[in-house]
Amino acid sequence: MEEIGQPLKKESVPIITVDVVVLTLDQGQLQVLLQRRPYAPFVGVWALPGGFVHMDEDQDTLAAIQRVLRDKTGASGLYVEQLATYSGGNRDPRGWSVSVAYMAILPKADLHIAQSPDIALVDTANLPDLAFDHAAILKDGLARLRGKGAYSTLPAMLLPKEFTLSELQAAYEVALGEKLDTSVFRRKVADFEFLEKTGENRSGTSKRPARLYRLKETMQTFERTLGRSF
Amino acid sequence: MEEIGQPLKKESVPIITVDVVVLTLDQGQLQVLLQRRPYAPFVGVWALPGGFVHMDEDQDTLAAIQRVLRDKTGASGLYVEQLATYSGGNRDPRGWSVSVAYMAILPKADLHIAQSPDIALVDTANLPDLAFDHAAILKDGLARLRGKGAYSTLPAMLLPKEFTLSELQAAYEVALGEKLDTSVFRRKVADFEFLEKTGENRSGTSKRPARLYRLKETMQTFERTLGRSF
Numbered sequence: 001m002e003e004i005g006q007p008l009k010k011e012s013v014p015i016i017t018v019d020v021v022v023l024t025l026d027q028g029q030l031q032v033l034l035q036r037r038p039y040a041p042f043v044g045v046w047a048l049p050g051g052f053v054h055m056d057e058d059q060d061t062l063a064a065i066q067r068v069l070r071d072k073t074g075a076s077g078l079y080v081e082q083l084a085t086y087s088g089g090n091r092d093p094r095g096w097s098v099s100v101a102y103m104a105i106l107p108k109a110d111l112h113i114a115q116s117p118d119i120a121l122v123d124t125a126n127l128p129d130l131a132f133d134h135a136a137i138l139k140d141g142l143a144r145l146r147g148k149g150a151y152s153t154l155p156a157m158l159l160p161k162e163f164t165l166s167e168l169q170a171a172y173e174v175a176l177g178e179k180l181d182t183s184v185f186r187r188k189v190a191d192f193e194f195l196e197k198t199g200e201n202r203s204g205t206s207k208r209p210a211r212l213y214r215l216k217e218t219m220q221t222f223e224r225t226l227g228r229s230f
Numbered sequence: 231m232e233e234i235g236q237p238l239k240k241e242s243v244p245i246i247t248v249d250v251v252v253l254t255l256d257q258g259q260l261q262v263l264l265q266r267r268p269y270a271p272f273v274g275v276w277a278l279p280g281g282f283v284h285m286d287e288d289q290d291t292l293a294a295i296q297r298v299l300r301d302k303t304g305a306s307g308l309y310v311e312q313l314a315t316y317s318g319g320n321r322d323p324r325g326w327s328v329s330v331a332y333m334a335i336l337p338k339a340d341l342h343i344a345q346s347p348d349i350a351l352v353d354t355a356n357l358p359d360l361a362f363d364h365a366a367i368l369k370d371g372l373a374r375l376r377g378k379g380a381y382s383t384l385p386a387m388l389l390p391k392e393f394t395l396s397e398l399q400a401a402y403e404v405a406l407g408e409k410l411d412t413s414v415f416r417r418k419v420a421d422f423e424f425l426e427k428t429g430e431n432r433s434g435t436s437k438r439p440a441r442l443y444r445l446k447e448t449m450q451t452f453e454r455t456l457g458r459s460f
Binding site for chain 2: 016055059151
């Protein structure tokens with residue numbers, strides 16, 4: 001009896017998507033890659049880059065997000081980390097959906113974005129409204145960067161491979177959202193021994209040349225933690 | 231032309247499941263909750279507790295795993311944290327699947343497991359073969375506990391609400407997989423100010439009574455980090 005009169009169910013096949021929070025640094029600003037949605041739902045609204053999983057083509061959701069990134073940024077083999085999975089019957093008007101969200105942190109020079117008014121790097125301090133629950137996903141991504149940034153080399157991934165200590169400090173400050181004391185910062189960098197000198201200097205500025213550093217090979221992953229916090 | 235002769239595709243509706251790594255401490259051993267699978271695939275093989283998402287019933291995957299935990303452990307409202315999502319065409323013989331995996335860390339007294347030969351707490355140092363990719367999921371869960379344990383109150387969640395400093399140190403040692411120096415441990419516990427005295431002592435042992443502590447209210451979440459490592 002109770003079955004009669006139930007509202008028509010939405011599509012009973014779940015929707016499986018992937019989305020990605022791509023963060024980079026430009027002129028001292030933490031920026032996120034957004035695209036304007038070309039179709040419904042949320043047509044014309046900015047969103048994180050993403051798409052459906054292609055079950056006949058993608059080995060797993062990691063392969064799916066690599067495909068999406070390749071299509072939208074020209075970058076292949078980008079290092080991404082799983083952020084979290086967002087799910088439920090209310091986040092997408094098309095039906096019960098699961099989005100596996102990833103995070104990519106990279107220097108701006110590694111992004112080759114199509115010339116289009118519908119894809120852009122946007123200052124994370126000045127965001128438009130976002131489609132679906134993408135504002136929450138982005139917020140979680142920024143919290144991850146801030147949380148892990150304090151005890152890992154994550155902020156260094158915002159920079160090109162070679163950087164000065166001033167540039168590294170600026171990356172940590174943007175990631176953590178706070179100013180750091182230069183002498184404390186430099187002592188901790190020395191303590192943790194995660195950098196090596198390239199042997200080159202950055203010249204061409206008005207100041208005296210600054211030594212260039214890079215992450216040691218063994219430190220070039222997200223999960224490599226420093227054991228203590230900045 | 232290329233369409234002809236393609237092998238028959240597996241079911242093209244994705245399978246959405248949830249699984250959970252339930253960790254607890256018993257007599258100095260880190261233990262995980264396992265169940266023997268009652269049906270194919272992997273019938274009779276041990277696996278992490280889990281099940282299908284019920285799209286008509288579960289608001290999201292968190293609600294789904296809470297339902298699974300309630301059914302299998304008698305515990306409702308357990309605090310769980312998302313671990314990671316595992317996906318792909320090869321991890322489940324029934325088709326392309328997504329499993330959103332969670333983690334629960336709790337004192338043994340909070341688990342009310344059915345009396346059954348098919349559900350058990352198993353020493354993580356002495357595991358049977360597990361179904362699907364559950365060995366990899368469990369490995370990731372143990373790594374999370376080890377990694378976060380070093381700079382968070384996570385290991386304290388293995389204990390009852392009130393504990394002695396010796397019991398807390400034992401929980402950290404099991405979580406981190408290494409012995410800790412007692413004087414260093416106690417100094418750091420004092421530095422981080424995440425405990426409060428209950429005002430009671432543990433008596434009844436042959437030693438002199440030991441003071442009982444509990445986590446401060448504000449520290450009773452997974453994500454609450456201590457800022458520095460043990």
